[in-house]
Amino acid sequence: MKAVNVLETNVLHASDVIYWLDGSTAETPANMLRINMPLDVQLTTKPGDLKMVNGVGKTAFLRRPVTPIIDGVATPAQKARPVETPFAVAGTVSDPNGRFIPRAFSFTAGNAAGHPLVLYPSPAGVRFSPAGGLIGSLRFNGTGNAAAWALLTLTVTTALGATLIFRGQADGRGDFMLPLNRLPPLPEGIDDYAATLAVSALTSAHANTPIDPAALLAAELGALGAEDDPPADLIFSNPIGLNVVPGEIRVIRSASRDHIAVQPS
DSSP, X not given: OOOOOOOEEOOOOOOEEEEEEETTSOSSGGGOOBXXXXXXXXXXXXXXXXXXXXXXXXXXXXXXXXXXXXXXXXXXXXXXXXXXXXXXXXXXXXXXXXXXXXXXXXXXXXXXOOEEEEEOBOGGGOXXXXXXXXXXXXXXXXXXXXXXXXXXXXXXXXXXXXXXXXXXXXXXXXXXXXXXXXXXXXXXXXXXXXXXXXXXXXXXXXXXXXOOXXXXXXXEEEOBOOTTSOOOOOOEESSEEEEEOTTOEEXXXXXXXXXXXXXXX
């Protein structure tokens, strides 16, 4: 076999990468599945030489190489990643097909640290499994304004005393569908699982401006009941209690309301 004569080596390193995760698939980012479709990423803050490469479930960043083209074959030392000065990145991400809630993001990038960022299915993107789920609409008490982009956390206590956590996000109209895909069947003799529901929201959130979920603040929810309950002053708390039944797709609302009432803590 004829030897290959390497004239030069161009050493390139990815600067950093975002991993886009489906928040409905697990409790923690370490166990969440990557989103299996391309997303639209728009950067508002970035270095002038930054190049973005979008892929399924990830977005890579490339910077102008600091290592020159090396004559001949590069040594391991020449191939080593140079230390990079960290840089700020900010922007928004959305699903062109509307199956995930859009969000803003910002972080310090560089040195291939890797950044897992979580998105949640939109009401249009939710597909309930046989485990069931919750449906509702969030509105601020008093004003009736939608609690746009609010984040819900449902904590379920199983029959064995373990807890399962499910999270979902409302869309710009305050509407949500929360699938409970990991909820186990009820043991014999048990009618339901006890659960609590908490919310984070911002009164200043606007339907046309996606936000970073990290900016949301803990809020209170009005106690659940039926829409035709007699009008009364709602009792607000964070979290509120409820019961869930595997396989049931349940519409939840605050007592004497057609929505779940939210108020700042």
